[in-house]
Amino acid sequence: MADVVVRVEDLHKSFDDLEVLKGVSMEVQRGEVVVIIGASGSGKSTFLKCLNRLEEPNRGRIFLEDVEITGQKTDLPKVRRNIGMIFQQFNLFPHMSAIQNVMEGPRTVLRMSGERAREHASQLLDKVGLSDKLDVKPGQLSGGQQQRVAIARALAMEPKVMLFDEVTSALDPELVGEVLTVMKQLADEGMTMLVVTHEMQFGERVADRVVMFDEGVILEEGPPEKIFQRAESERTRRFLNQLHWEGE
């Protein structure tokens, strides 16, 4: 029996005259890792931001389990708790220490007691390998460390699904690995994940499914072996070739 966590039906999104998403449908199973690839401007970020309605879709429906996210009366703060989001630019709160960043959601949104939130946050920071950085401000952390704090911050809300938008693109090459390792660990633990990335090795090793976006539609999708080795579409093959070139 299918256990669908995220269901997207015919999603459309325009910015003024520019139609960025032109009817995207997708189902994500519990524990599935979906890697989204596609050229710059193809609508990948917009798609992720529609999922927690940081962007307002123009048409189509989105469900998290059986709760409709796109409903008129949806309690947005409440559904967003269940959707973790990690950004390219980390977006840590610079006026708070690492552990305060991780505690912020549970304290402010879930009204958890300080003691419990601190306990939980320090476990999560330990999990992402930062148990020695609890009281350090983001400004004093490397990009890779900041991104791991951001992952811990999202995990603190115990989300049902996590969205990653090019989370290693702003990092120096030598710091990419430590973040991908944490993401792989989450995938192994059964976290449901949608990951926009240009890291094809991550896609090959961790993805259950790879989805190719092109000009606001899903051009093709399938298991990583198929997309990376035997893509049907010429455009997908060309896109992947170009990436390998850039990676060289």
Place this chain on the structure above:
Amino acid sequence: MKYQWHFEVVWENFPIMLSGIGLTIALSILSMLAGAILGMVIALARLSPWTWLRGLAYCYTELFRTTPLLVQIVWVFYVLPLVTGIAFTPFYSGLVAFGLNIAAFMAEIYRAGITSVGQGQTQASLALGMTNAQVMRRILIPQAVTRMIPPIGTMWISLFKDTSLVSAIGVTELMYQARFLAVDTYRPVEIFTVCALIYFVITFPQSIGVNWLYHKYRTRE
């Protein structure tokens, strides 16, 4: 031509000038408080999701930023009582005019501070499940405050000097007392020189303080 300075006149009347300083300081502090509070309301209106409220707040700030302060003071003193039927003493008229004026400038400082925090912070906070009010209170305002302190300092100094304008409506602050004494003693040169010195002695250390604040918060970025 050699002018004969006679500063004795100033010392004889110094208590009168001192009483003026008290009023100058009181007017500055009260105007600042009123403006800081009203300005917050206007800034929140300018950042609100409702177009009509944003428009209203925009008109308010522009109205006070594009008309001369002296005109605003005189208007509040002479015209506001006719329109509203409420007449204030000169001091309270000055306070109302400055409060309204400072609010417009404070609103801009608050707004600039809050919008400078950046879209990413808001998105990250909303994604955690915060409400708009929580984002404001927990994330945006705490970060904006340090950026607001230097421009608020600058504004405070111009406010302190600009209070001299209310002598035009008869508030017996420092400038008014100086004008009064100048006529009374036939010694305008000495009186106004000392008056300028008093403003300088009070304002200069504050100006140094504000420069220090700019330096402190700039290097922190």
